[in-house]
Amino acid sequence: MAVNRMASLCAAGSAVMVAVAGVAGPQAHATGDDREKRSAAVLQELVPSPDGPGCAAAVGERGRVVWEAGRGRADLTTGRAITSKTVFDMASNSKQFTADAVLLLAGRNQLALTEPLSEFLDDPPAWTRDVTLGDLMRHTSGIADYQDLLEAEGVAVTDPAGQKEAIAAILASRPEDPPGKRFAYSNSNYVLLAQVVERVTGKPFPTFVQQEFFTPLGLRMTLAPAVDVPGKARSYDEKDGSYTPDSSPWQQYGDGSVQTTPGELVRWADNYRTGRVGGTELLAGVTGGVVDVGDVLRPRGIEAGRYGAGILLLPDNSLVHRGDWEGFHSTFKVSPDRGTAVTVVCNVDSPDHFRAANRLMDVWTG
Numbered sequence: 001m002a003v004n005r006m007a008s009l010c011a012a013g014s015a016v017m018v019a020v021a022g023v024a025g026p027q028a029h030a031t032g033d034d035r036e037k038r039s040a041a042v043l044q045e046l047v048p049s050p051d052g053p054g055c056a057a058a059v060g061e062r063g064r065v066v067w068e069a070g071r072g073r074a075d076l077t078t079g080r081a082i083t084s085k086t087v088f089d090m091a092s093n094s095k096q097f098t099a100d101a102v103l104l105l106a107g108r109n110q111l112a113l114t115e116p117l118s119e120f121l122d123d124p125p126a127w128t129r130d131v132t133l134g135d136l137m138r139h140t141s142g143i144a145d146y147q148d149l150l151e152a153e154g155v156a157v158t159d160p161a162g163q164k165e166a167i168a169a170i171l172a173s174r175p176e177d178p179p180g181k182r183f184a185y186s187n188s189n190y191v192l193l194a195q196v197v198e199r200v201t202g203k204p205f206p207t208f209v210q211q212e213f214f215t216p217l218g219l220r221m222t223l224a225p226a227v228d229v230p231g232k233a234r235s236y237d238e239k240d241g242s243y244t245p246d247s248s249p250w251q252q253y254g255d256g257s258v259q260t261t262p263g264e265l266v267r268w269a270d271n272y273r274t275g276r277v278g279g280t281e282l283l284a285g286v287t288g289g290v291v292d293v294g295d296v297l298r299p300r301g302i303e304a305g306r307y308g309a310g311i312l313l314l315p316d317n318s319l320v321h322r323g324d325w326e327g328f329h330s331t332f333k334v335s336p337d338r339g340t341a342v343t344v345v346c347n348v349d350s351p352d353h354f355r356a357a358n359r360l361m362d363v364w365t366g
């Protein structure tokens with residue numbers, strides 16, 4: 001489950017969503033524009049029945065939500081429906097904020113991607129001198145996924161475990177491959193990057209992300225693991241048509257746990273066009289030094305791509321990432337010209353959510 005675990009969990013930080021006054025709603029389109037109808041059809045095909053867990057989706061154009069909807073149940077016990085306002089754990093679609101936090105600090109000359117991990121640790125193991133921050137960002141460190149490491153120690157995903165336990169397990173291990181040699185997706189990389197941000201700034205990582213990204217961009221987001229934020233969906237595991245609640249008390253962070261709606265995530269996507277936070281230097285860093293992922297992500301529906309700063313750069317210049325954690329599954333995609341963004345997120349495994357995101361992108365850019 002090392003590649004599938006695309007989440008993180010975050011210790012400090014409030015579970016209260018940031019209120020934003022005056023955020024514009026979906027844009028009205030000219031008479032005869034059938035994109036909303038076609039988008040609704042995509043969502044209905046993705047979630048045939050409204051009576052079980054389901055999905056929500058949103059499309060943004062230049063930072064404005066132009067379509068958003070939900071279908072299915074956010075909570076099977078209460079019958080609460082999924083709407084455009086339902087909050088989900090975005091799982092590994094949170095990694096882009098961690099990577100951008102590192103790029104922001106690099107732009108301020110507070111760190112460099114060429115620096116070794118050892119510079120940011122107390123009593124570092126010898127091998128950390130050979131792993132750079134760039135290796136961590138692009139998943140070329142060779143470090144095993146901390147979920148596998150914890151489970152090997154007998155810590156199940158249903159047992160309490162936090163950032164301290166994850167980092168201890170990572171540092172007690174050794175890279176499985178020589179650092180810098182090949183892409184191998186590992187959530188350990190981003191847990192360690194969050195630790196680096198905390199060491200450099202002296203702030204809890206969730207606080208730094210809130211202050212530098214969420215608040216300046218007016219985003220209703222919070223970074224908090226293993227908590228129920230207001231309006232959040234419950235996630236489920238499906239087996240033979242029956243649904244069981246799916247959750248974990250793990251509280252690691254850096255590799256996931258941004259809690260928000262699809263609409264807010266497509267609003268965030270406009271920073272890839274404007275560079276409002278981080279400027280042109282951050283935008284250059286997002287795709288600078290990208291590494292080929294080979295066939296590693298092919299089973300996840302991604303045929304080819306190169307990994308940059310918490311995001312994949314596809315051959316057509318679009319950006320994409322997926323997230324999967326304890327019943328939450330999301331796809332985030334930004335068009336080649338950075339003008340259009342799509343997010344689809346579900347509270348149960350939905351094999352076609354990546355395809356649905358591609359179809360929505362075609363609807364709004366075709």
